Amino acid sequence: MAYRIGIVGGDGIGPEVIAEGLKVIKASGVTFDTVEYDLGGDRYGRDGTVLPDEILDEWRGLDALYLGAVGTPEVPPGLIERGLLLKMRFALDLYINLRPFVLAAEEIDFRVVRENTEGSYAGEGGSLRRGTPHEIATQGSVNTRYGVERAVRFAFDLAMTRRRHLTLVHKTNVLTFSGDLWERTFNEVARDYPDVATAYNHVDAACIYFVQSPQQYDVIVTDNLFGDILTDLGGAVSGGIGLASSANLNPERTGPSMFEPVHGSAPDIAGQGIANPKAAILSGAMMLDFLGESNAAARVVAACADPSTDVEGTVAIGDTVAGLLT
Ligand code: NAI
Ligand code: MG
DSSP, X not given: OOEEEEEEEESTTHHHHHHHHHHHHHHTTOOEEEEEOOOSHHHHHHHOOSOOHHHHHHHTTSSEEEEEEOOOTTSOTTXXXXXXXXXXXXXXXXXXXXXXXXXXXXXXXXXXXXXXXXXXXXXXXXXXXXXXXXXXXXXXXXOOHHHHHHHHHHHHHHHHTTTSEEEEEEOTTTOHHHHHHHHXXXXXXXXXXXTSEEEEEEHHXXXXXXXXXXXXOSEEEEOHHHHHHHHHHHHHHTTOTTTOEEEEEOTTOSSOEEEEESSOOOTTTTTTTOOOOHHHHHHHHHHHHHTTOHHHHHHHHHHHHSGGGOOSSHHHHHHHHHHHXX
């Protein structure tokens, strides 16, 4: 049976790179039907639509969502992030943000598991006397035992399928309340995984190790904010933004998971046909893997790493990768 995949090309280079991703998935032999959704900054500019509840309900019946990038310079910052991306993560309970970092030439091969529904991104807080000299703003970090434990368990399970090493990254020496919850939960869950070796890094130290010795990592688990920042650094030390892929997972599969390149809509190069589609293609490979098509996924990843695919132009790269699969 063909998978039903919801497509949000989005803005800027989003549709350009997703077109190549779909081309490559098709070449891998996996059959799928697509349902296209016109959402993002352009759509918002036309009629004010961000993410209607009816579309969210439709998505619940899909097998996966594949997203390019959303956001345009004209849209106020935060509007699309909160109204579309975060709304999608919360409503579909995409509680794991998984990002692979692989650079074979430097023996880098690790995964970051970022908690994706809580922490500083939960929307807790507010402001008082806004715009006055006595203005106050608070933005709390929400950490539940339930939310932390399910992210930590996912990370241990993932480590069991790999080199069996898991590092917790936090800032327990300063964030003593949330850090304590994360550390205790991590240590308690660790008892259920005696075969996994564990480590702990403060997030500032992890930034040094990411640059100096990223080879030491196998799997990392961390909270929403630290994960957001660390994964950009991870991308920068392992091939750059053109290769960074990600998955927003609902591991219980009570609804579709969402797969997207880490980069944004890159308005500076949109429409020129020069964006690197590999981040989108590799996100497509993560989608295939999560759908159970691990052979096809592995073939796509191998094709992207083939030196013959280092050509110029969005379409040319997509064609070359697809050509290796057929
Ligand atoms: P960006 O990732 O779009 O661009 C940063 C730089 O990287 C630019 O110089 C761009 O040309 C380059 N770049 C990005 N992807 C590339 C690719 N595939 N190939 C070659 N070069 C690439 O980040 P920026 O400029 O901060 O944001 C632009 C817009 O995208 C904003 O509206 C932002 O809100 C949105 N955005 C959306 C995301 C999403 O949909 N998940 C994630 C990040 C940003
Ligand atoms: Mg980010």
